[in-house]
Amino acid sequence: MDENQFKNLQPSSTLYANQSYEGADFRSCDFSNSDFSDSFFENCKFVDCNLSNLKMIHTKFQEVTFIRCKLAGLNFSQISKILLSVKFLDSNLAFCNFPDLNLSDTKFVNCQLNGCDFLDTNLKNALFENTSLPGTQFDHCDLSGADFRSARDFVINLEGNKLDKAIFSLQGALTFLETLNIIIE
Numbered sequence: 001m002d003e004n005q006f007k008n009l010q011p012s013s014t015l016y017a018n019q020s021y022e023g024a025d026f027r028s029c030d031f032s033n034s035d036f037s038d039s040f041f042e043n044c045k046f047v048d049c050n051l052s053n054l055k056m057i058h059t060k061f062q063e064v065t066f067i068r069c070k071l072a073g074l075n076f077s078q079i080s081k082i083l084l085s086v087k088f089l090d091s092n093l094a095f096c097n098f099p100d101l102n103l104s105d106t107k108f109v110n111c112q113l114n115g116c117d118f119l120d121t122n123l124k125n126a127l128f129e130n131t132s133l134p135g136t137q138f139d140h141c142d143l144s145g146a147d148f149r150s151a152r153d154f155v156i157n158l159e160g161n162k163l164d165k166a167i168f169s170l171q172g173a174l175t176f177l178e179t180l181n182i183i184i185e
Helices: 170-180
Strands: 005-007 020-022 025-027 040-042 045-047 060-062 064-067 070-072 086-089 092-094 107-109 112-114 117-119 127-129 137-139
Touching: none
Parallel strands: 005 025, 020 040, 025 045, 040 060, 045 064, 064 086, 070 092, 086 107, 092 112, 107 127, 117 137
Antiparallel strands: none
8 A cells, every 4th residue: 555545544632633644545534533633634635534523723735635525513714724725526514614714616516515604705616516505504705606506405695695607507596585585476
């Protein structure tokens, strides 16, 4: 096995903190309740991993891809915002918080985002391709140019978000009526 490939790692409260990984490939790892604080991940992939309830104080994610991962209860407010770049493919994100982050151009492809919160988040040109967003909140976000054409189960408040040139299907655009408190017969 390559020195940058890690498989079947188990949870740890200290083992993964204060580490630096470049070009690492993590597969089938259970990082639930682990501590990634003060660690740096550059050009890394997490495939089929459980990252639930991860502690991420000052953690840096640069060009990191999550594929078929479970990410639950994560608070992204404490991560390093410098050079933040992530991508989520075929992953399940539940009750994650993404406040005050620059996630422009971020891709969420074939994902499930349950009860996630985006507050004051820059999601310019983000892609929500074939992604379900039940209970997910977008408050004071910049969604300019974001692509929601194949997204579903979302409600976005028109008054509390910037939506210039955001892209929606006709069916998706009809969800805006829910926030207007109007009656359609």
